[in-house]
Amino acid sequence: MSISYIDTDILIIGGGAAGCFAAVEIYKRAPTCKVVVMEKAHIERSGCLAMGLNAINAYLHAGQTPDSYVSFVERHFEGIIRRDLVYSIVKGLNEAVKDVEEMGLPIEKNEDGSYKVRGKRSIRIFGERLKPILAEAVQRTPSQVLNRVVATNFIYDGNRVCGAFGFGVRNGVFYVIRAKAVIVATGGASGIYKPNNTGEARNLLWYCPWNVGTGYAMGIRIGAEMTSFENRFVALRVKDVNAPTGTIAVGTRSKQINARGEDYLERYYQHLGGNKCLTHHRLLATVEEKKIGRGPCYLDTTTLNEAEERRLKEDFLNMNPQIVLLWANKEMNPRKKPVEIQGTEPFVVGGHCQAGYWIDVERRTTIPGLYAAGEVAGGAPKKYVSGSWVEARIAVITALEDIKGVVLKDRDDEAILREKTRVFSPLTKKTGLSPVMARERLQKIMDEYAGGISMNYALHEERLLEARRLLKSLKDRMGDIAAINNYTLVEALECIDRIDVARILVEHLIYRKETRWACYQTRLDYPEKDNSRWLTFVNSIYNQNTDEIKMVERPLSS
Amino acid sequence: MSIFIDENICNGCKGLPEARCERICPGDLCYRKENLKAAIRDQSACWTCACCVKECPVQAIELKLPFQICSNGSSLKVRLRHDKTIWTVWDAEGHQEEFFIQARSLKGD
Numbered sequence: 001m002s003i004s005y006i007d008t009d010i011l012i013i014g015g016g017a018a019g020c021f022a023a024v025e026i027y028k029r030a031p032t033c034k035v036v037v038m039e040k041a042h043i044e045r046s047g048c049l050a051m052g053l054n055a056i057n058a059y060l061h062a063g064q065t066p067d068s069y070v071s072f073v074e075r076h077f078e079g080i081i082r083r084d085l086v087y088s089i090v091k092g093l094n095e096a097v098k099d100v101e102e103m104g105l106p107i108e109k110n111e112d113g114s115y116k117v118r119g120k121r122s123i124r125i126f127g128e129r130l131k132p133i134l135a136e137a138v139q140r141t142p143s144q145v146l147n148r149v150v151a152t153n154f155i156y157d158g159n160r161v162c163g164a165f166g167f168g169v170r171n172g173v174f175y176v177i178r179a180k181a182v183i184v185a186t187g188g189a190s191g192i193y194k195p196n197n198t199g200e201a202r203n204l205l206w207y208c209p210w211n212v213g214t215g216y217a218m219g220i221r222i223g224a225e226m227t228s229f230e231n232r233f234v235a236l237r238v239k240d241v242n243a244p245t246g247t248i249a250v251g252t253r254s255k256q257i258n259a260r261g262e263d264y265l266e267r268y269y270q271h272l273g274g275n276k277c278l279t280h281h282r283l284l285a286t287v288e289e290k291k292i293g294r295g296p297c298y299l300d301t302t303t304l305n306e307a308e309e310r311r312l313k314e315d316f317l318n319m320n321p322q323i324v325l326l327w328a329n330k331e332m333n334p335r336k337k338p339v340e341i342q343g344t345e346p347f348v349v350g351g352h353c354q355a356g357y358w359i360d361v362e363r364r365t366t367i368p369g370l371y372a373a374g375e376v377a378g379g380a381p382k383k384y385v386s387g388s389w390v391e392a393r394i395a396v397i398t399a400l401e402d403i404k405g406v407v408l409k410d411r412d413d414e415a416i417l418r419e420k421t422r423v424f425s426p427l428t429k430k431t432g433l434s435p436v437m438a439r440e441r442l443q444k445i446m447d448e449y450a451g452g453i454s455m456n457y458a459l460h461e462e463r464l465l466e467a468r469r470l471l472k473s474l475k476d477r478m479g480d481i482a483a484i485n486n487y488t489l490v491e492a493l494e495c496i497d498r499i500d501v502a503r504i505l506v507e508h509l510i511y512r513k514e515t516r517w518a519c520y521q522t523r524l525d526y527p528e529k530d531n532s533r534w535l536t537f538v539n540s541i542y543n544q545n546t547d548e549i550k551m552v553e554r555p556l557s558s
Numbered sequence: 559m560s561i562f563i564d565e566n567i568c569n570g571c572k573g574l575p576e577a578r579c580e581r582i583c584p585g586d587l588c589y590r591k592e593n594l595k596a597a598i599r600d601q602s603a604c605w606t607c608a609c610c611v612k613e614c615p616v617q618a619i620e621l622k623l624p625f626q627i628c629s630n631g632s633s634l635k636v637r638l639r640h641d642k643t644i645w646t647v648w649d650a651e652g653h654q655e656e657f658f659i660q661a662r663s664l665k666g667d
Contacts, residue, residue, distance in 0.1 A: 041584040045609040050584045106663045128643045129661040148586070169586060170576075200559070200602050201624035203585070209605050210585050240627045314659050317645050321634060322606050325623050328632035328649035487586060487599065 015039035016047030018374030082379030092390035188349030189213025298338035432482030435491035570594035
């Protein structure tokens with residue numbers, strides 16, 4: 001197996017929303033800066049945006065102020081957010097959206113040219129081609145894009161991140177990329193929990209199935225501080241096909257109804273705010289209706305007219321074409337039958353919720369040389385795609401400043417050999433665990449002992465301690481994981497990364513002894529929200545040498 | 559089943575180093591068989607994102623839903639034009655519905 005050595009100024013890991021935007025931004029600000037983008041798939045259609053997008057849900061309309069926006073996010077996250085991070089995002093949203101519009105993204109407008117208000121913080125876009133549009137912008141820069149190269153670990157000298165290792169899926173090459181700064185933008189983690197769909201439909205997930213938390217795992221392994229993994233995300237989505245309910249609820253003002261046709265939020269959940277309740281309470285109410293026996297729950301689309309149905313289909317084709325296939329059947333037509341909704345399995349994400357690297361407002365992680373943007377960056381929920389662009393811009397500005405005077409670290413051949421051996425070892429095993437076995441084991445443990453769908457997302461100490469024990473023993477078996485080709489080798493590496501993420505997640509879930517965010521983090525043994533004790537960030541630092549996870553608390557005002 | 563590749567239509571993107579569906583699939587699931595026809599290595603790993611469906615210049619690929627989710631046999635195909643996306647959806651009875659959706663703003667928009 002050959003090794004490819006590449007030297008660059010800035011390495012961007014992950015060519016998704018944040019990564020592509022970062023590459024373009026570097027070229028704008030420092031055209032001579034050398035950039036490498038390492039991408040697991042192909043940047044034209046990779047990550048969360050591969051299917052497209054029909055709305056941008058973080059936008060500052062006229063009448064909103066950055067302060068009102070930050071307060072909104074803080075309220076939705078029960079008082080725990082990094083106000084400094086969210087504020088820095090809000091200030092940049094409109095400029096970032098404008099930049100992407102100029103790249104070619106169509107946005108719905110009023111006659112006077114202003115963006116049409118879709119929701120309070122939302123605009124309607126025609127984003128089927130959003131990812132190719134971003135990729136073309138990258139391709140117009142001199143950035144070197146390495147498609148089909150999977151990041152495996154950071155090059156780390158014990159003090160500073162000096163680049164990253166990668167595996168070329170197509171060519172089997174092992175990449176050693178030295179850089180003065182690394183921006184990690186790999187996205188969040190799916191596949192940690194057993195999904196709603198199994199068998200042939202197992203990958204019909206809400207989140208991109210190939211965002212497996214590698215960026216988190218690589219940071220965890222070098223002891224980067226991580227925050228708020230316990231703030232899991234569970235999406236309330238159209239059953240089976242996981243299409244966004246917001247497209248219907250915001251787009252057509254459809255009500256949530258239960259099996260009896262009742263507006264259940266208004267009728268039974270006034271104490272949570274009825275129809276004005278928080279996002280996770282919408283989910284909680286839906287889970288409760290199911291438990292009580294008033295489910296399934298639906299979005300009432302039967303009041304739509306033909307034109308509205310057509311518009312809804314167009315919106316979904318731009319983002320989740322599967323639902324249009326579901327509706328291509330008389331009995332399932334949304335004007336005849338309300339659309340059934342349910343919660344997904346939990347995900348670890350920093351774009352809807354706030355799991356990720358602990359960063360400063362300039363997007364430095366706790367490890368020198370390493371910057372985070374987008375879903376992997378913690379503390380700033382509801383950033384979504386436009387917020388990820390802003391974070392990419394901030395990380396770029398910081399990295400460009402910080403690399404002045406930095407020289408590339410000397411090559412450490414011993415570290416290279418160690419990582420190469422680790423990466424390729426599954427291919428040397430003739431028999432052993434298959435990646436499918438490992439993934440299914442992980443998902444079963446997490447589902448049953450760490451609050452998955454089968455537990456209605458609920459958690460308590462005894463089960464979590466069992467999850468801790470089982471995950472440790474699963475990790476110890478990963479030395480036996482075997483791969484027969486490059487594709488299954490990637491699957492094997494994904495399993496290892498997911499397990500590292502899951503172990504951190506479980507420690508966070510054990511540590512927070514209150515119920516802060518219903519369903520995302522519901523503790524049966526500590527059912528109340530306790531502001532006197534837990535208005536704090538829960539962070540973790542892993543020590544690879546001792547295999548210990550140290551938990552620390554950080555104040556909200558940090 | 560999530561995607562169906564019609565071997566009678568697929569030309570294997572002859573002349574290219576890899577088939578277009580193989581190049582684009584975000585999950586690295588498409589590949590070219592020895593007979594130069596495209597195939598999917600694991601239907602259960604498909605996200606049904608339709609990227610391959612969009613990328614195929616001869617419309618050899620259809621998107622369907624796994625049977626456990628939808629048993630009616632509906633399917634769709636896509637054609638990409640520079641500034642718009644054209645979708646054709648067939649329902650259970652074979653009726654066809656077309657959508658022409660703007661995908662890129664033209665200069666001066």
